[in-house]
Amino acid sequence: MARRTRKSTEPTKPLVKAPVRIGSLDAAALVGELRKLHEDAEDGEIERMPDDGELFRALLYLESHKGALKDPEAQRVAAIERVRLWEYLREQADLHQARAIDDARTANAEWADLAPALAVSAPSAAYNKAKRLRAALLTATSHGERPVRRTPEAVIQVEQQIAAQAAAERRAQEEAHRRHELVLPVAQNLLEHRDGLADDEEVTYWLDEIAEVLPHCETPTQKVSLSTYVEAVVRELRRAERCTGRPGAKTEGALLAYAAATSLFSC
Incomplete structure (x- = not known):
């Protein structure tokens, strides 16, 4: 029996619903809670843990010192919260990288200049990656009311609508x-x-x-x-x-x- 082919989605077709995102999060408070878990477990190097506001470095510390948590429930809670914080950091990275690209383009940077910074090999690939990142920024600024598909075509269409x-x-x-x-x-x-x-x-x-x-x-x-x-x-x-x-x-x-x-x- 012939296998059914999957119908491709129109690149400009709006998303049926907004993608699930972590969204707004008090990251510093969560890091503080994880710090408390390590303090309760008498982590001998807790003084070396970065401040609660230094999310990236704090996560690296918590990862490298996970063995200080002996209680299985504490290990489970800490690991889940680290997953949440890494996902939050990824979302923030997309938004801030999109803004950095906008700033670079405003400063007359060519796509060829941005290709190495975006870890791609060609100006066209830099353009397409930038548009996909732009989708995250457009979705965030619309507060989920207008989720944008992560395709260059969808982003261009939304940008044209915004300009109009x-x-x-x-x-x-x-x-x-x-x-x-x-x-x-x-x-x-x-x-x-x-x-x-x-x-x-x-x-x-x-x-x-x-x-x-x-x-x-x-x-x-x-x-x-x-x-x-x-x-x-x-x-x-x-x-x-x-x-x-x-x-x-x-x-x-x-x-x-x-x-x-x-x-x-x-x-």
Whole structure:
């Protein structure tokens, strides 16, 4: 009977679920617990053990002095925790190596320069290995919400999506800034001619909100608020017109201010 062939996975296909990772870990506290096991076992060289924060050197010490633990349960616990800490160290190494590669590329390092440092023999291999490491960094920075397959194709696709999202956010910020520049004089005119606008409780409320935010309208939130308040004035003036049958503005200056605000929010 012919053996079934395994269907290959699309290199850009997202992972169905995030890979299991150690993730966040208080490594120093775990090393401290292992130190306590050795102290309780009266390890004669415990004074030579590196500080709890020196994870790599501490693990080497614990490995070379495992014989100091005589109790079988202590041996089992210590060995499991060493496995956990080595796995944590491996995860951290991937993340930090990916960042180091980014720094090297920013400093104009060629892939040929990075090949020996990445223990590969060709620039193309250095590129592919760097992309696989980049997958770990992208997954970590997305907090597991967007696990990235460790293939160059998947990483490139995610990087393109991130770049497109960043570009869209920049365009939105530029549009918000442009709109704010239009809203600002309109808001000022509404306040200058508020006495000529309809005497309506809701209109007065939103004009007061404009007066509150306008003198120090600097943050993105304040700018959005100003636009919202001006639009609310237009909405309430229209409502007042429908309810009373009278125009929302009584003076020439107020009519011009109202018309400018209406034009701004007509789309």
